[in-house]
Amino acid sequence: MAEDGGADGTVVRISGLTKSFGAVHAVDRLDMVVRPGAVTGFLGPNGAGKTTTFRMLLGLVAPDAGTALVGGRRYADLPHPTTVVGAALESAGFHPGRSARDHLLTYAPFAGVGEGRCEEVLAQVGLLEAADRRVGGYSTGMRQRLSLATALLGDPQVLVLDEPANGLDPEGIVWLRMFLRHLAHERGRTVLVSSHVLGEVQASVDDVVVIARGRLVHESSLDDLVALATPRTRVVSPDPDGFVALARDRGWPVSREDGDLVLDGTTPADVGAAAYRAGLEIHGLGEVGGSLEDVFLRLTAAPEENAP
């Protein structure tokens, strides 16, 4: 644990990070660790403190307390920071009168790279054909791609991306997912991606860190988060009344969705076994997804709503 930066990749370690803006506790004693070789989703509703955390990690905002270290060092202390950390922040901008190529060339000297590398990252994000057009005429998706290209310029060990899927078309989102997973899994990079929609990153992340009101509320693998979800089972049967009675008997809340019965808090295996014993006829039985969003809402809900 002592060695956060090495051949095995670079760890991002945030400890006791705190920042207030006036009376608002934007980030409150946040602790989290982001490991290399995985895509980590940094989740929270709007205003949870995700962007402020990123800005403190990247040395743009001075924390009131705590530290944010990349490979054991503060961002501002890294000799050539863009070769270690590539960041794409949502509010980071482009001069509308500058072409994408010139934008990259402007930042290339700091990463110690030349025109060849600019060409490479433009090709990687699919902007090669638009490279000489002025950014003023770009769509949101194209700006998002250019942001990512800027982050990739120094071939960094760590990628920090703020809502990278915003404005991307479905094809772009699938591409981004494959690309980030490739960087993390095949090349051992540390990838930290923020989002306010769990469903958006569900398919791409390995680990999740959930914050709300500036505080850590959950940190685990995606699988462990999924395990927190209440299972729900959909039943198709010629005898719905029988199932309603069975569910009441077993204490499973019942609801009707599109004419089918949905039983909360139980799995298809349990429902099937119970139906078999009760002699009820089943035409269809399946697990209903989507309840992960409920877990997210439950985790990030305000404390008073969270009370049992």
Add this chain to the structure above:
Amino acid sequence: MTSALRSEVRKQLSTRMWWLLGLVLLGYLAFLGGVMAFSLTTDPSSMTGGFGGTVATLDGRTVAVTVYTLAVSLGYVFPLVVGALSMTGEFRHQTITPTLLAEPRRGVVLGAKLVVAAVLGAAYGVVGTAGAVLGGLPFLLTKGDGTHLGEGGVLVDLLFSVVAMAIWCVIGVGLGTLITNQVASIVVILAFTQFVEPILRIGLVAIDPLAGVQKFLPGAAAEALAGSSLYSSTGMLTLLDRGWGAVVLLGYAAAFALAGRYTTLRRDIS
């Protein structure tokens, strides 16, 4: 620092502003040079107003230098704005975020801008001075008593007028760092250079105990550095000598840059 300098040069040259403003500056000063050379070489009796009486006493060399240094007297707002935009543009277009991600040492970012501004300002100085000379030459050649262009003293004035323009551009960077809001920055520049300073310079002379203060205003210091002034050559105002003009002007540049560095540029970037 080398990376920051290279990056800053690319920033300046990769948009159209530098050459558009250069063209406008050239045209503006060629026009002013022509108008001023025409006025100063035309028989004052044909002009109206009390101004003419003073002009009549100007010798040919003073007329020539007054025309040649018009960039410093009237065109300095160009390098000042260019300098300010180099910082305010970063905030306006939010490129300050990728800039500070690439170089977290804010002093280095500012330093690179100051150095590049000096070079760029000198280039605008050359363009502006060339414009004034080209605009003034036809009248000085045909109506006045010569161009005086080859004379050593005149060439030195031209050189220092370029230096003054370079320092104006550096002052602009400091000002833009202090007032990062682009609109506010430009409004302050235009209000001060076009309105406040001219009024102060003429107004302060009328108040006896403060009469000397006008010499220390930045516009007056720049004219002192260039060695001539529209105001002084017409006998209206006096200037510091060249050395003190340079000291005062550089003092403004340093004061703005330091004030900007340790106030606005120290804040969180969000």
